[in-house]
Amino acid sequence: MKTCFGLAAGLFAAIALAGCNADPEPPAIPFAKTTDDTLKDPDNGIRTFRIDFARLEREVPLSRADLAKITPQNLAKLSQEQVDQIYGRLTAGPIPNGPYQGDLFFAVGDSLETRLGEVLGGVRGRIASAKINAIEHVGRQLWKGKMFYRNELVLRNLIDNLDPLKPLIDDIGRVRTTTIKRQGFLGSILPNNTVWLLFPAKLYCGQSLVDSRRESVIIDYSYGDEIDGYRASPDSLAGRGGLRIRDEIRMVRPGFYIGRAYANRLFLLNFTLYNADVADAGATDFNSGKPIAEDCWTGEQARSETASR
Helix, strand or coil, X not given: CCCCCCCCCHHHHXXXXXXXXXXXXXXXXXXXCCEEEEEEECCXXXXXXXXXXXXXXXXXXXXXXXXXXXXXXXXXXXXXXXXXXXXXXXXXXXXXXXXEEEXXXXXXXXXXXXXXXXXXXXXXXXXXXXXXXXXXXXXHHHEEEEEEECCCCEEEEEECCCHHHXXXXXXHHHCCEEEEECCCHHHHCCCEEEEEEEEEEEEXXXXXXXXXXXXXXXXXXXXXXXXXXXXXXXXXXHCCCCCCEEEXXXXXXXXXXXXXXXXXCEEEEEEEEECHHHXXXXXXXXXXXXXXXXXXXXXXXXXXXXXXX
């Protein structure tokens, strides 16, 4: 997905887009091979396979210099296998706090239409098609990130424009709002942006659905109705009566997380979360090799960061 963080609609959109790197190069970091010429498939030639994460981390660890090469933009230049290989070599890091700007991305060869077709089969009958379209629109156009309340272990999503959701919202005047600082080019022109807070979720450490060797930070929408400010419409669309969304995130480096979104326990899409202030404040310690704060279980296999190239 070739977009940049914090792009606003209207007059400044064209200016901002002109300043974005629309086609970045993939990060120059090591990956394990997923093909083996000695294993011939009689129908398709060379056989491909998914590598075991424990072996991957032992044989092809990521250094902090490698992690510094990964950006929210260049992740979208990778295949899903490569994205998964990065995720499997990360730990959860600390549970974030405050606003994180977000962006959805699909791996090379993947699309929202493909994923929705896979995950909505068992849920589509319970959700009106208009509501499904609204969720899709929120994800692709209106979702701007997540607001973490670390002390409460609660999260709310940042929505930039309520117009497409108005038919689904009761008493729109009571929807919570917050002001966030714009990042990137637009920050010098329009420093602040008011966004709506919707789709609450609970935060906790839990087992990753793709890598059970260690925990991730889990963002669970199933219990959003227990959170103060919950609104049955539209918040229930992400919860038990809707898509049953469950996100998980791991830290690339301070202020930067990779996320995986699941609907009804089926993988839906990737996303990134970024907070420039946290990234700037933590860069020196991270680059110098100081220990990373961890809130979640890091597993029995220690993550190596010092492998020579």
